[in-house]
Amino acid sequence: MTKTPPNPPVTNEKSPHELKLQLLDKTLKKSQYQQDALIEVLHTAQETFGHLDEDILDYVSIQLKLPPSWVYGVATFYNFFSLEPQGDHVCVVCMGTACYVKGAGDIVARIEQEFDMKAGTTTTDNRLTLISARCLGNCSLAPMLTLDGSVLGKQTPDSTVAAVKEKISSSSVVGEETS
Amino acid sequence: MSVITLTINGELVSARSGQNLLEAIRDQGIKLPTLCYLDGLSTRGGCRLCLVDISGYPRLQTACTTTATEGMVVVTHNEKINRYRKMILELTFAERNHTCAVCVSNEHCELQTMAAELGMDHVRYDYLNPQLGIDISHEKYGVDHNRCILCLRCVRVCDEVEGAHTLDVRHRGINSRVITDLNRLWGESESCTECGKCVEVCPTGALFDKGMSVGEMKKKTNFLRRILDGREKNQWNR
Amino acid sequence: MNSADLQHLAEEEQQRQQQLNLRLFLCYSTPCLSAGADLVKVALDELIAGLDEKQRPDLDIVATGCMGPCSRGPLLRVVERNGSEKIFEKVTPESVREIIGSFLADRAPSVEPLPADFAFFSRQTLIALENNGWVDPEQIVHSIARGAYNSLAHVLHEMTSEQVCSEITRSGLRGRGGGGYPAGVKWELVRKAQAERKFVVANGDEGDPGAYMDRTIMESDPHRVLEGMAIAGYAVGAEQGYIYVRGEYPLAAARLAKAIKDAERHGLLGSRVLDSSFNFRVDLRVGAGAFVCGEETALMTSIMGRRGQPVPRPPYPAQSGLWGLPTLINNVETFASVAPIMRHGAEWFAGFGTEKSKGTKVFALCGEVVNSGLIEVQMGTSLRDIVFEIGGGLPDGGTFKAAQTGGPSGGCIPAQHLDTPVDYESLQALGSIMGSGGLIVMNETSCMPDVAKFFMDFCMDESCGKCVPCRVGTVEMYELLQRITNGSAMDEDLQTLEELCHVVQETSLCGLGMTAPNPVLNTLQYFRDEYLAHIRDNQCPAGVCRLDQIPLLKLPEHAEQLAIFKEEP
Numbered sequence: 008m009t010k011t012p013p014n015p016p017v018t019n020e021k022s023p024h025e026l027k028l029q030l031l032d033k034t035l036k037k038s039q040y041q042q043d044a045l046i047e048v049l050h051t052a053q054e055t056f057g058h059l060d061e062d063i064l065d066y067v068s069i070q071l072k073l074p075p076s077w078v079y080g081v082a083t084f085y086n087f088f089s090l091e092p093q094g095d096h097v098c099v100v101c102m103g104t105a106c107y108v109k110g111a112g113d114i115v116a117r118i119e120q121e122f123d124m125k126a127g128t129t130t131t132d133n134r135l136t137l138i139s140a141r142c143l144g145n146c147s148l149a150p151m152l153t154l155d156g157s158v159l160g161k162q163t164p165d166s167t168v169a170a171v172k173e174k175i176s177s178s179s180v181v182g183e184e185t186s
Numbered sequence: 187m188s189v190i191t192l193t194i195n196g197e198l199v200s201a202r203s204g205q206n207l208l209e210a211i212r213d214q215g216i217k218l219p220t221l222c223y224l225d226g227l228s229t230r231g232g233c234r235l236c237l238v239d240i241s242g243y244p245r246l247q248t249a250c251t252t253t254a255t256e257g258m259v260v261v262t263h264n265e266k267i268n269r270y271r272k273m274i275l276e277l278t279f280a281e282r283n284h285t286c287a288v289c290v291s292n293e294h295c296e297l298q299t300m301a302a303e304l305g306m307d308h309v310r311y312d313y314l315n316p317q318l319g320i321d322i323s324h325e326k327y328g329v330d331h332n333r334c335i336l337c338l339r340c341v342r343v344c345d346e347v348e349g350a351h352t353l354d355v356r357h358r359g360i361n362s363r364v365i366t367d368l369n370r371l372w373g374e375s376e377s378c379t380e381c382g383k384c385v386e387v388c389p390t391g392a393l394f395d396k397g398m399s400v401g402e403m404k405k406k407t408n409f410l411r412r413i414l415d416g417r418e419k420n421q422w423n424r
Numbered sequence: 425m426n427s428a429d430l431q432h433l434a435e436e437e438q439q440r441q442q443q444l445n446l447r448l449f450l451c452y453s454t455p456c457l458s459a460g461a462d463l464v465k466v467a468l469d470e471l472i473a474g475l476d477e478k479q480r481p482d483l484d485i486v487a488t489g490c491m492g493p494c495s496r497g498p499l500l501r502v503v504e505r506n507g508s509e510k511i512f513e514k515v516t517p518e519s520v521r522e523i524i525g526s527f528l529a530d531r532a533p534s535v536e537p538l539p540a541d542f543a544f545f546s547r548q549t550l551i552a553l554e555n556n557g558w559v560d561p562e563q564i565v566h567s568i569a570r571g572a573y574n575s576l577a578h579v580l581h582e583m584t585s586e587q588v589c590s591e592i593t594r595s596g597l598r599g600r601g602g603g604g605y606p607a608g609v610k611w612e613l614v615r616k617a618q619a620e621r622k623f624v625v626a627n628g629d630e631g632d633p634g635a636y637m638d639r640t641i642m643e644s645d646p647h648r649v650l651e652g653m654a655i656a657g658y659a660v661g662a663e664q665g666y667i668y669v670r671g672e673y674p675l676a677a678a679r680l681a682k683a684i685k686d687a688e689r690h691g692l693l694g695s696r697v698l699d700s701s702f703n704f705r706v707d708l709r710v711g712a713g714a715f716v717c718g719e720e721t722a723l724m725t726s727i728m729g730r731r732g733q734p735v736p737r738p739p740y741p742a743q744s745g746l747w748g749l750p751t752l753i754n755n756v757e758t759f760a761s762v763a764p765i766m767r768h769g770a771e772w773f774a775g776f777g778t779e780k781s782k783g784t785k786v787f788a789l790c791g792e793v794v795n796s797g798l799i800e801v802q803m804g805t806s807l808r809d810i811v812f813e814i815g816g817g818l819p820d821g822g823t824f825k826a827a828q829t830g831g832p833s834g835g836c837i838p839a840q841h842l843d844t845p846v847d848y849e850s851l852q853a854l855g856s857i858m859g860s861g862g863l864i865v866m867n868e869t870s871c872m873p874d875v876a877k878f879f880m881d882f883c884m885d886e887s888c889g890k891c892v893p894c895r896v897g898t899v900e901m902y903e904l905l906q907r908i909t910n911g912s913a914m915d916e917d918l919q920t921l922e923e924l925c926h927v928v929q930e931t932s933l934c935g936l937g938m939t940a941p942n943p944v945l946n947t948l949q950y951f952r953d954e955y956l957a958h959i960r961d962n963q964c965p966a967g968v969c970r971l972d973q974i975p976l977l978k979l980p981e982h983a984e985q986l987a988i989f990k991e992e993p
């Protein structure tokens with residue numbers, strides 16, 4: 008912030024962060040700054056920023072005129088809100104009953120082993136976040152999971168690992184890879 | 187104020203209409219254990235120790251969240267209720283690290299007293315032994331989460347009486363923790379008014395005045411009733 | 425729009441549909457989509473674009489909600505002008521070309537449709553799901569052509585609020601969310617409550633793992649739910665409704681949002697509904713991932729934007745709900761049953777089902793069963809019929825071991841009770857519950873203590889933490905089950921577990937805690953041998969548990985297993 012770039016842009020263009028805040032403001036306005044819209048506002052914030060950091064929570068608490076601890080309490084009560092940034096790819100394995108009895112636990116264990124991680128965390132290279140979810144409601148496809156939002160049904164540990172690996176390798180730029 | 191009649195443990199007694207059942211029972215000189223209830227704060231029904239049997243209800247009810255009504259037939263103690271209370275208290279002890287011998291509130295602790303009163307001499311469940319921190323960043327007070335029983339008297343007094351709402355709870359279930367502002371250190375809190383009400387209402391040694399040694403921390407809660415009566419009944423008109 | 429306009433719009437659309445030569449209904453719900461329904465749609469669109477001018481307008485493709493047998497997806501229903509109807513399973517872009525080509529050329533397709541007497545369909549009774557698979561949920565006019573909002577129009581113009589409530593009472597409709605509380609009693613309570621404002625809430629926070637009835641109803645026929653809510657609003661005197669949708673169901677939320685907008689635009693919701701003096705707004709609330717929010721008081725605190733923690737009842741929501749005002753809260757499926765009751769009358773609805781459980785119930789049938797999917801059967805249908813007739817039995821010659829109902833609040837029904845009629849009382853007598861309608865079939869490879877542990881893990885994770893028995897009790901129960909399944913348990917642990925189950929059941933604050941021990945108590949009742957095999961014989965009959973730990977106090981006995989105790993040779 009203290010450093011000035013050699014050729015400062017002269018335009019009045021807003022930074023990505025400001026643009027995102029604008030989006031959040033839109034939701035705030037739509038909800039007329041009602042305090043009961045907190046969860047909706049947090050949904051929007053999570054969608055736009057990817058996760059909820061302290062600055063955003065503070066901003067929401069000021070805008071909705073709610074105590075900061077209240078906002079923090081709500082944001083951490085619900086599974087959906089993440090206070091940590093997520094990886095480039097997100098794999099959500101359904102651990103509902105139907106998926107569980109059909110072996111979803113083995114899928115999670117295999118990914119954990121293959122990528123040296125624990126469910127609910129992100130790999131150290133930030134490539135993959137693994138989440139085990141409570142029933143995604145696609146029980147007829149058991150065991151199922153979503154990879155970056157797309158649904159994969161009737162999986163096995165092998166097919167899942169293959170799909171995740173393919174996803175990761177397809178997105179990584181060749182020049183980026185270092186040995 | 188009209189008077190109602192109800193039966194408590196087989197005796198006909200009278201209570202004020204609209205009175206909280208727990209208070210009505212205590213007015214009869216009956217000892218009903220509670221940890222989360224505190225006269226003057228909103229009721230929560232979380233510690234489950236004041237469960238009583240009320241005729242006509244399919245389940246045991248917490249007296250603190252029930253309004254006494256005309257003709258109510260209440261049993262406050264029987265073999266089953268006593269057993270349940272003891273088991274619930276054991277669960278409370280198993281949850282965190284309640285080591286009385288090294289606690290600032292030793293011998294002045296509501297949890298400790300309760301265990302003695304209910305005759306809880308051992309815990310049959312696994313101690314969960316969580317590794318929880320102590321926050322002594324505040325100039326005057328400290329919080330030891332190992333001794334917190336999540337009664338949330340502190341959260342309620344901060345919100346309802348002091349009006350600061352510095353404290354709240356993060357996460358849920360077994361991972362619930364009392365937090366300050368955006369989960370910051372207490373000493374860095376912007377909203378804390380340093381009034382110390384939370385420390386006084388805390389039933390255990392979780393919240394304490396800094397500088398206290400083992401057994402030195404005594405809490406007084408009688409300020410609460412006086413402040414509230416002063417406010418609510420306009421006794422302090424200037 | 426007034427009633428006549430509604431009627432007119434419906435007739436216009438019906439006529440248009442009748443004139444079509446071929447109507448293609450492609451299931452476009454989540455399971456079929458992930459099985460490739462989107463690719464089939466692309467192929468269909470291409471195929472139609474390639475047709476000549478004369479044939480094209482005679483065809484209609486409808487992307488519908490769920491048709492039922494999800495494991496056979498993608499599903500395609502073809503209806504000819506003469507009304508004959510064929511359903512094709514597992515369609516692919518290739519097979520769909522052959523199917524449509526054969527219909528256009530008037531020859532028999534080389535792809536076999538599902539048999540006309542396919543038990544999966546013929547044993548069902550569709551009330552809540554009657555429009556699923558027939559309408560495009562994003563086209564309000566499709567729903568209107570099938571009678572949507574007709575009941576609302578009738579109620580608004582012909583009935584008083586007392587009459588509506590008494591109709592619901594007489595129909596015997598009970599809450600479909602699991603508890604089975606009589607809906608009419610609830611409606612009547614809210615109607616009689618004195619307050620300036622009242623609310624109607626639809627509970628679409630379907631959290632039971634293994635259940636997706638509500639999701640499917642909201643995704644496939646959102647107008648059905650909205651109409652039921654509006655009728656309820658009129659009956660109890662509420663002008664504001666909320667529909668709370670689980671965060672995991674973005675498609676349901678999107679379709680409901682569109683449905684609300686469309687209904688408002690047509691004057692079917694909003695102010696002066698259908699030109700009457702009744703106003704009714706519906707707002708959508710999307711949950712954020714907390715099972716406890718399915719509990720009604722927790723759901724309401726969540727609607728108010730707070731931590732979704734329950735509050736002790738009484739007072740019940742009917743007296744003091746949202747913002748302390750009287751609130752009618754029912755499950756989505758309950759609301760979906762309202763419009764048909766108003767259309768056909770209470771007696772018609774009460775004609776289905778058993779003496780105490782009237783009507784039909786939707787189940788999500790899954791697990792080890794040939795035809796998994798969504799079904800709606802009359803109350804009182806036996807479990808055997810559901811699993812072996814509709815579900816087609818277990819695949820790969822598997823043996824039926826148990827059917828899990830009621831999710832983490834329910835239990836496992838063993839084979840000896842397969843002939844039990846499925847209704848609220850019978851399931852409760854077996855130590856399970858009806859629940860919201862998840863029905864998971866398990867075979868011999870499922871270990872019951874392990875299943876109980878799975879549910880306890882769930883409850884422990886989802887406990888809100890407000891009361892001690894649930895917050896700590898679920899963790900302690902989980903620890904004990906962990907010991908049983910890893911081989912370190914002793915006989916005393918089983919007793920401790922049972923005692924703990926009872927205390928949590930009887931002293932917890934809300935439904936989550938009260939029912940959390942059910943899967944343990946219920947499996948202990950029917951599969952105690954399995955628990956004992958783990959503890960005493962160090963055996964897992966199903967071969968699931970590894971049992972690689974030993975009880976701490978048994979160390980001397982097991983000393984030979986530990987290298988440290990071995991004597992030097």
